[in-house]
Amino acid sequence: MYITRKVVTEALKQVIFFAKQDNIVNLNMVDDIEIKGNEVKVNIVFPKLDDPAVGIIYNSVVKTLKQELGEDVKVDVAPIAEADKGRGPLAGVKNVIAVIAGKGGVGKSTVAANLAVSLLKAGKSVGVLDADIMGPSVPMMFGVEGQQPGVIEREGKPIMIPIENYGIKILSLGFFVQPDQALMWRGSMINKAFNQLMEDSDWGTLDYLVIDMPPGTGDIQLTLGQSYNVRGTILVTTPQKVATADVRRAAMMYRQESLTIPLLGIVENMAYFVPEDMPDKKYFIFGKGATDELAQELDIPVLGRVPIVEKVVESGDNGAPITLDDNSSVSEAFREIAKNVEQRLEIL
Ligand SMILES: Nc1ncnc2c1ncn2[C@@H]1O[C@H](COP(=O)(O)OP(=O)(O)O)[C@@H](O)[C@H]1O
Numbered sequence: 001m002y003i004t005r006k007v008v009t010e011a012l013k014q015v016i017f018f019a020k021q022d023n024i025v026n027l028n029m030v031d032d033i034e035i036k037g038n039e040v041k042v043n044i045v046f047p048k049l050d051d052p053a054v055g056i057i058y059n060s061v062v063k064t065l066k067q068e069l070g071e072d073v074k075v076d077v078a079p080i081a082e083a084d085k086g087r088g089p090l091a092g093v094k095n096v097i098a099v100i101a102g103k104g105g106v107g108k109s110t111v112a113a114n115l116a117v118s119l120l121k122a123g124k125s126v127g128v129l130d131a132d133i134m135g136p137s138v139p140m141m142f143g144v145e146g147q148q149p150g151v152i153e154r155e156g157k158p159i160m161i162p163i164e165n166y167g168i169k170i171l172s173l174g175f176f177v178q179p180d181q182a183l184m185w186r187g188s189m190i191n192k193a194f195n196q197l198m199e200d201s202d203w204g205t206l207d208y209l210v211i212d213m214p215p216g217t218g219d220i221q222l223t224l225g226q227s228y229n230v231r232g233t234i235l236v237t238t239p240q241k242v243a244t245a246d247v248r249r250a251a252m253m254y255r256q257e258s259l260t261i262p263l264l265g266i267v268e269n270m271a272y273f274v275p276e277d278m279p280d281k282k283y284f285i286f287g288k289g290a291t292d293e294l295a296q297e298l299d300i301p302v303l304g305r306v307p308i309v310e311k312v313v314e315s316g317d318n319g320a321p322i323t324l325d326d327n328s329s330v331s332e333a334f335r336e337i338a339k340n341v342e343q344r345l346e347i348l
């Protein structure tokens with residue numbers, strides 16, 4: 001059985017908090033569910049930890065999950081007191097989403113930035129974390145290049161304040177590393193900087209934190225999967241067979257046993273070209289079919305297809321993602337993608 005949050009949540013509805021005469025899901029006591037392969041971790045929030053109900057519910061959660069998911073499932077229940085809720089790193093962030101690709105240049109950053117804007121326009125609070133150390137382009141795309149994030153002190157620790165533009169919170173590895181120095185950074189240094197961006201930063205409360213991941217498979221990918229609760233990845237590819245072959249390898253890494261981050265689906269970027277003077281014509285200049293084949297093979301949906309439009313380049317270079325303007329075919333494509341991402345998260 002493939003364990004999903006939905007399956008776990010449904011099972012937890014069988015666990016009743018008798019004092020309040022309802023199940024722990026309805027009572028909002030289930031704070032966090034993390035699934036890694038055959039291991040399920042659940043945080044349960046109690047008004048007070050010295051309540052005798054804590055032990056009873058603890059046992060009931062373990063028993064119910066094993067009963068519903070299988071005896072061999074490892075269940076890890078952490079009771080936490082209401083007063084301590086929301087104190088861990090990224091506690092205010094509901095959904096961490098990683099945008100991944102097999103190689104550079106397919107439009108990963110473009111998709112991350114425009115998905116962020118489209119989610120914002122759909123009424124969500126959004127942050128973008130640029131983790132692509134070799135090609136950090138998010139600051140430029142949001143017009144905050146050259147700015148430095150502020151730092152405050154909290155409980156004796158320096159905390160970074162994301163830079164904000166268009167209502168989106170932004171942090172980038174590029175704020176700390178000059179591109180020509182990136183090659184000299186050791187993996188451990190990159191990981192440390194990445195962890196700081198994730199944990200020692202004031203993301204506040206967000207519906208979505210969209211991470212622009214480095215292309216391919218590497219250290220940051222492992223750190224992300226092993227240390228954080230990521231709701232899903234979005235694969236970006238162009239229609240060529242070589243591009244889909246590359247992203248397939250990256251996807252398999254996220255899917256492997258030790259990480260098991262759900263794949264939300266594929267965004268096919270540069271899917272086709274529409275000449276401005278012939279808006280009814282679509283030219284599939286990079287071919288057709290390879291993306292659908294990959295989607296079928298991985299058993300994930302195609303979340304959307306983004307056309308090749310000159311203005312995408314311009315708007316990226318000018319620091320204003322094209323989706324800030326509602327009236328373009330690209331904005332329409334991203335509205336659809338944002339909607340599909342939200343729907344996919346509901347069932348996973
Ligand atoms: N749909 C598109 N139409 C036209 N140009 C695009 C499109 N998507 C991306 N680009 C351009 O392609 C280049 C690479 O995109 P980028 O998002 O930086 O790729 P990556 O992050 O994967 O390296 C950029 O100049 C970008 O403006």
Ligand SMILES: [Mg+2]
Binds near residue numbers: 110135136137
């Ligand atoms: Mg990029």
